[in-house]
Amino acid sequence: MCTGDCAKCLGVTLIPLAVLCTLANILLFFPGGKVVESNDHITDEVWYFGGIIGSGVLMIFPALVFLGLKNNDCCGCCGNESCGKRFAMFSSIIFAAVGLVGAGYCFVLSAFALNKGPKCNMNNTWTYPFLNGNYLSDNSLWSQCQSPVDIVPWNLTLFSLLLVMSGIQAALCAIQVVNGLLGTLCGDCKCCGCCGGDGAV
Template identity: 65%
Template sequence: MCSGGCAKCLGITLIPLAILSVLANILLFFPAGSVAENNEHISREVFCLGGLLGSGILMIFPALVFLGMKNNDCCGCCGNESCGKRFAMFSSILFAAIGFTGAAYNFIVSAVAIHNGPICYVGPLRGWEYAFKDGDYLRDKTIWNRCLKDTSGLDTKVIITWNLTLFCILLIIGLVQGVLCAIQAINGLIGTICGDCKCCGCCGNDGPV
């Protein structure tokens, strides 16, 4: 496959992942699907915006660049028809690095959030706090009973499933996006060195670069 065509496929894949990441991060601001009475009822990792910024907004830029790689002008510069393609592929490496950084940020935030567990209601004396530590709730589901019904009647054990599911989704998205950006970095390097597999037909040349 042409390096430009490969980049376009990666861009097409990154767009829906970025949108899904943004939606998952937004849902985390509504514990168990309800409106939080105050920000202290929401885990601190949610405010790091790993899905919204890292795998969302920051990922849109490289995705759009990758999408446009297939149609980049290959007429080049200084009389070299492959120069334009090579420069475009080189620039895609820089955007791939930006995307990888955003994906890594989301992955780390999600991993920390899964390890710490959510904030939930543990009783009238202690109120809302992190009920778990060291990821122990992942191994022992019986301790989920530490999360109780709060004064509004919300069973905060549901928040555990809510946070765990959404942060796992963000973790997987960050991992997949990181791999895709790494692939494009390698693809961009190959395209920079070797050029794309064929010219777009301008300058009267339809043959290989």
């Protein structure tokens, strides 16, 4: 597969993942699917916007860059026909690194939130009743959260989705780092004059 085609495929995949991560983070502001009386009742990690900023906004930029690589003008740079495409592929590595940082931020934050557990009402006190992820293997502990209703499966599901999707995003950005290096060295198979002017990688 051409490096440009590969980048476009990665970009197409990253955009819906970024949208889904953003939606998951937004839903976490409504524990159990309900509007809370106070912002203090929302799990602290939700306010760090891992899905909105990390896997959302920071992921849109590399995704758009990857999508645009196939349309980049590859010809006529400093007398070298393939220089423009090579530079574009090199710049994609930088944006892929930005995506890696964003996905990594969301991944670590989600893992920490899953281990810590949700903030909930326990005997009229809003606190974190679980320790070191003990509730993950023993769902009988979930009853300690008296409200919001179904807060434990709600947070568990959404943070798990963020963890998985940010992990996929990180993997895709890592692939683009390798793909970008190959594109920098060899250009794109459809780029005029790449790799010695024979038009093939």
